Amino acid sequence: MAEQPATPEQPAAPASKKKEGPAGSPSPWQRRLKRGFSFFFAAFLVICVLTGFSLLYLRSQALPVTKVLQTSQIFDVNGELIETLDSGQNRKIVPINEISVYVVKATLAIEDQNFYNHPGFDVKSIARAAVVNLKNMSKVQGAGTITQQLARNLYLNHDRTWTRKIKETVYAVQMEMQLDKDQILESYLNQIYYGHSTYGIEAASQLFFGKHAKDLTLAESALLVGVPKGPKYYSPYYNMENALDRKNVVLKTMVNEGFVTQQEADAAAAQKLDIKPLAEKKPSPAPYFRDYIKNQAIQKLGITEEQFEQGGHNIYTTLDLQAQKIAEQQVSKHIPKDSELQGALISIDPRNGYIKAMVGGKNYEANQFNRVFATSRQPGSSFKPFVYLTALQNGFTPLSKVRSEPRTFTYDDGRKTYTPRNFNDQYENADIDMRRAIAKSDNIYAVDTILKVGPQQVVDTARRFGINGDLQPLPSLALGTYPASPFEMVSAFAALANQGVRVEPTAIIKIEDMAGLQLYKAEPKSERVADAAPSYVLTHMMESVFETGGTASRVAATIKRPVAGKTGTTDADAWMVGYTPELATAVWVGYDKGRAINTAESHLASPIFAGYTEGALEAIPPKLFPVPEGVTTVYIDPVSGKLANEDCSTEARVEAFLTGTEPKEYCTNRSSRDKGFGSGARSWWNDVKRWWND
Incomplete structure (x- = not known):
């Protein structure tokens, strides 16, 4: 076989060399630096984004709720600080x-x-x-x-x-x-x-x-x-x-x-600094009133006591600090400190219902019970004005007469009897008129009157005036045998002073929060509960309580201004409730446990009332009670009950009547219209009163 021609020998491959980039490219350390910068820049962007979102989140979220404690303050009617509440x-x-x-x-x-x-x-x-x-x-x-x-x-x-x-x-x-x-x-x-x-x-x-x-x-x-x-x-x-x-x-x-x-x-x-002494907390000038204000504010605002005291509220009240001071002094002056005898005083401006002073007891530190609102006290004879007002509205006059003597009354269609007694069994044993009955606080007259007008009518009258206790239409109601608080009594008498218009008692004028926002404003209700004319006629008769022979005559010298009122005494309670045109006040004296008061203690309410009334009104000129329409004032002979002239009794007096109910005949056949004695719708007394009030 023929041989293949030999293949030329291939040259050996050269050793591999490191690959190089194009000329000017970054070196490895530069690339690492770049990667690091990119990482940190990205991280920075992420942090910025996260921070932005966090800030937006924080901005959108409400801050935690915090309770900023701020002491609330109570002010009197003149803007003077009464007390800073301790929170x-x-x-x-x-x-x-x-x-x-x-x-x-x-x-x-x-x-x-x-x-x-x-x-x-x-x-x-x-x-x-x-x-x-x-x-x-x-x-x-x-x-x-x-x-x-x-x-x-x-x-x-x-x-x-x-x-x-x-x-x-x-x-x-x-x-x-x-x-x-x-x-x-x-x-x-x-x-x-x-x-x-x-x-x-x-x-x-x-x-x-x-x-x-x-x-x-x-x-x-x-x-x-x-x-x-x-x-x-x-x-x-x-x-x-x-x-x-x-x-x-x-x-x-x-x-x-x-x-x-x-x-x-x-x-x-x-600079020398005048650092004030670190004084101890002073006792409240009106502790019973302060507690009442707290309860009222909590109720009106719908908050808790803690929220009230720590909320920084400013409470503007009706209290007059000067009047309050006088009230405290009078209670302290006349009620012995070393006895268990207690007292209470509540005073209201009858024109607007403003509470001017409140004393709930003689020692707040010893006992915080506010007797101004005690509903277990019998008002006694201080209730009688509502019997007589009802009578005046039903045809009675200041000359209506009843015999003052021991007597047993029958009622409930003759099935029941009631035998009232006068204080100390003292009777006139004669016919007396309404003025005399009020001045002497005759119980026989009062019971006779309530039975004639009907006890239920008297209950209705008392309720209209704000006496809301359990009043039963019985003869004993005339003698104040059913409980009423001093607060109820002063509110009712204030309506008489205001000519039959009852204004809701008011203690708080307004409440503001710590920012000055008004949370509450008083809108006291006003209601006519009796006509002006009979209210005035009753007031005119109640002035005789402070005159000679009246049950409060012993303090007549203290009060130097026209004043009307009524005393009240039970076995356990002594009262004096009365008013001037500007101020109505109720005073109660007695024992917390219903213990009987003695004769001396039964006379303490009147001097407290008199001293307070004159002191609180010292800067205000005396003012007669205004005579409304529908009233006729005439000079009358109390013996005959007829118009007076110079031939009549020497006890002739000015009397106010609902127009049309005044006597028309003279005590003798001879009139003396031009000799100083009035008759009919126009009289010198009306003229004097109108002149005084103008």
């Missing part, structure tokens, strides 16, 4: 424009110099505090901003943990996003603690200097701003030297930060 914290919220500019500057200088430039936390302060703390190997300097401090005070505790610090910062940022700087600063200045249960700059200013925060001087501001760092150490009540040293530190810092000049600081440092 455990003395606090009064004020807007920042009612805080001295020196307080603001001092606070910024000593607490947070970069306040208006940081977002809630201050990076520079944090770094500076970290360096100081590392040098000292302990926490000697904090880094909290005003916003962080406020967040901690409002929402957190004071635990020194990282968790609390992180939450504090988050809340601070959230606050900065939802509130402006002035709102944060205002809230802070109203929150900080100054010791002595006092919170906020307004309460502290009142406590330390007895003035409003807006009126603080530079020196006073510097001292107060220095206290919160350590109230037990820097309060002038604990250590005046420390307080003044701290004040000077604040002033020096203010100079360094440019808030005041060195000259201003030196003058403030040299």
Whole structure:
């Protein structure tokens, strides 16, 4: 076989070489740097996005609910402070424009110099505090901003943990996003603690200097701003030297930060400060009224007692502090302190229903029961005016006569009997008219009258006037045998003073919250419960209670003005209920357990009433009761019950009648119209009264 021609030998392949990119391409370390930069840039973008979403989330979320405790205050009708309610914290919220500019500057200088430039936390302060703390190997300097401090005070505790610090910062940022700087600063200045249960700059200013925060001087501001760092150490009540040293530190810092000049600081440092004594809490000038106000406000606002006391409410009331002081003095003066005898007084302006004074007992500290609202007391003869008003509305006149003598009455169609007795079994044993019966408090006359007009009509009259107890239509009702509270009695008598118009008793005029928003305003109901004319005729007769022979004549010299009223005495109760045109007052004296009162004790209600009435109205000129339409006043002869002339009895008097019911005949056949005695619709008495009232 023929051989194949030989293949030429192939040359050996060369050794492989490292592949190189085109000229100018990045080196490996450059590529690594680029990848690292891209990673960090992406991470930064992610962080920015997450931060943005977090901020948007924080902005959209409501801050935690916080309960800012602020003491509520009660004011009298003249705007005078009656009492600041004790909620455990003395606090009064004020807007920042009612805080001295020196307080603001001092606070910024000593607490947070970069306040208006940081977002809630201050990076520079944090770094500076970290360096100081590392040098000292302990926490000697904090880094909290005003916003962080406020967040901690409002929402957190004071635990020194990282968790609390992180939450504090988050809340601070959230606050900065939802509130402006002035709102944060205002809230802070109203929150900080100054010791002595006092919170906020307004309460502290009142406590330390007895003035409003807006009126603080530079020196006073510097001292107060220095206290919160350590109230037990820097309060002038604990250590005046420390307080003044701290004040000077604040002033020096203010100079360094440019808030005041060195000259201003030196003058403030040299200023002598008038620190008010740390007084003990004074007893309330009207403790029974205060408790009544609390109950009324809680009911009207629909809140709890805690919410009322700690909600910063301003309650403007009808009480007159001067009248209240006189009422307290009169009760204390006439009721022995070393006995168990008690007393109560309630006073109302009949024209608007305003409660002017309230005394529920002689010693609130010993017993908080308010006897003004006690519903177990028999009013006795002080109930009789409602019997006589009913009678006047049913044809009776002041000259209607009944024989005053021991007598047994039959009622219920003759099936039952009732035998009343006069006090001490004293009777006139003669015919007496209604005026005499009222003045002498004759029980025979009262029972005879109620049986003639019908007991149910008297019940209806009393209920219209606001007496809501268990009133039974029985003869004994005329003698006040069914209970009524002093509050009910004064309200009813006030309607008589107001010519038959009953105005709902009012204690609270308005209630405002801590921001001045009105939460409640009184709109007392007014209702005519009797015609003006019979109300006046009854009032005119009730004036005789204070005249010679009347049951309250012993105090006539005390009261120097027209006054009408009625006494009432039972075995266990003594009453005096009466009024002037401007003031109606009920006084009760007795024992809490229904123990019998003695003769001397039964006479104590009238002097309390008289002393209070004259004292409370001392600055008001005496005023006659206005004469309404439908009333005729004439001069009458009480013996014959006819018009008087000079031939009649020397006991002739002026009497008021419903027009048309006055007598038409003279006591003798000779009239004397031109000799000083009146007759008919026009009389000298009407003219005098109209002149006086005009």
